[in-house]
Amino acid sequence: MSKSEIVIIDSQHEHILxxxxxVCERCNVHTEMIIEMVEYGIVDPVEKSLLDIWYFNSQALMRLQRAQRLMDGLKLNLSGVAFSLELLDEIDGLQKHIVVLRNQLP
Incomplete structure (x- = not known):
């Protein structure tokens, strides 16, 4: 399978599901891979219809792109990807907190 880029939707259109x-088409992966990523907590569907159809938003697509880079670049398995993304999320949160604290300084 060749590497593919995921087209990210502008945040103005976050309501697009x-x-x-x-998602499989855009990410060039099989359905089973996305299902496994959901099971590992790497990505979550934002909505599940009564017919058990999952829907994902643009943030989920960005997270999948990040997960693919970790798997391709670092050769991580899904458990490693889930843990890495958790740590990266923590870093992002801390960086945002630092910005808020810096803005409170005189």
């Missing part, structure tokens, strides 16, 4: 099949 993608089905599982659309």
């Amino acid at each position: 993608f089905t599982l099949e659309e």
Whole structure:
């Protein structure tokens, strides 16, 4: 399978949702891989219809892109990707907190 880039939707259009099949097409991965990523907590569907159809937003697509880079670049398995993303999320949160604290300084 060749490497692919995920097209990220502008944050103005965050209300746009993608089905599982659309996510698989955009990410060039099989349905089973996305299902496994959901099971590992790497990405979460934002909505699940009564017909058990999953929907994902643009943030989920960005997270999948990040997960793919970790798997391709560092050869991590899904457990390693989940742990790495958790740590990266923590770093992002701390950096945002630092900005807020710096803005409170005179």
